Amino acid sequence: MSVQLSQDLRSFLEAIIPDTMDMLLEAYSKPLPDSFRVNTLKIDPENCLKLLQEEGLTVRKIPFTVDGFYAEPEGLLTVSLWHMLGYVYAQGPVSILVTELLDVEPGHWVLDLCAAPGSKTTHIAAKLCGEGVIVANDVSRTRIKALSSNMQRCGVVNGVLTLADGRRFGYRHREMFDRVMIDAPCTSLGIGSKDWSVLRNWTTHSSIRLSRLQTSLLFSGYMALKPGGVLIYSTCTFHPIENEAVVNNLLEKFEEAEVLPITLNGLEYDSGFDEWGGRIFSPEVRKTVRIWPFQSGAEGFYIAKIRKPG
């Protein structure tokens, strides 16, 4: 079987990456690598890696992350005793990187606005080392169960789990957080190799519809940020309407918002677009990054890092 794309998606990819579309299709045809980070709330990396090696796993550092490792053979990690005890968290390499870019320090108050299933929440909790607070919010009662289980498994004692509409959260709790993570719901083209139906069913309209929600979430997250605080807006998709356009909407509404440059350790990426579909974006949007699956060898992501001056 080969990867099938919807007509809308084919047209979009031909427009956005005419020269590298074949590389993307090849990346879609391969499974994502097994990768993880050590949950430092429960065990130190050195001891944990020893335990995994004894289980027959070969682990290798992910070069562009601080905390991430690849694990081989596939499928062994998540059925190991150490995974169930919460010593390791299976997470995509770029997803690990996204949390690292938030620069969380012990003592911070951090909001994860769309937190389920908790990969980034539990990583943030590890960065906090038990000091400060991580508020993990999600709008879905079903998804919040997985979030709660993962926070339990990882031993997050300084976590508060809320069920609320992320679009309103920041307006109710203004300027309370040092860091905000907004890993927004998206059309998931960056993880198309996990589920090819995403690629068959993608329409431009689905991106336009989500763009409104993403803009509301970003505004809300920005409201929740303390002056001087930093937020990450990320999606695992590629269309500029879900990405650059959303960041541009923020810059138009909150003129003081500052887009920070992102430094990636040896990982190839593309800079954000300054225009798409006839719409001109702020030059600041060029500082955001788009990582394609053929660049990371794993998921594709779009990442923007934004600071509220003060």
Added chain:
Amino acid sequence: MKKMEKHELQNLSDEVMRSFGARLQTEGYVFVKTGEGKIRVLSEEAYRAAALFRGVMNAGIYVAKQRKNFVTLTIEGCKFVSLLPEAHVVELTKEDAVKWMRGDPVKVGKQNHKTVIGRYRGHLLGTALVDINGVAYPQVPKWRRLPPETS
């Protein structure tokens, strides 16, 4: 979420001591009671924070459940006890540790108490109820069990 009163916390500590011969460490944390006798632990800062938000579903981690005459500890709850020499701990082999984490009964030999803590190479695996034949029934929640085919 209601913070446990001093006397309630003392009762819990006493029950942990009776059930496991272990001392409950409470300093620096807030213990709260939720439904069905479940006890959660959170940092003091998280407890203060939880009061500020609407729609709080839970906070901190589930560590223990108070039952009629005894208490059970979760895997995370075991981190909040210091084991005394007379602690009710059973040392498990790799095979038994996997069985334990699959939620399967594990033969541990006759015990003088209803509850034991499982330990594999120094890693605590939560508690199990032991029957009169010395078979331990680990209290591992379904979502956390190793798949049946794991060896």
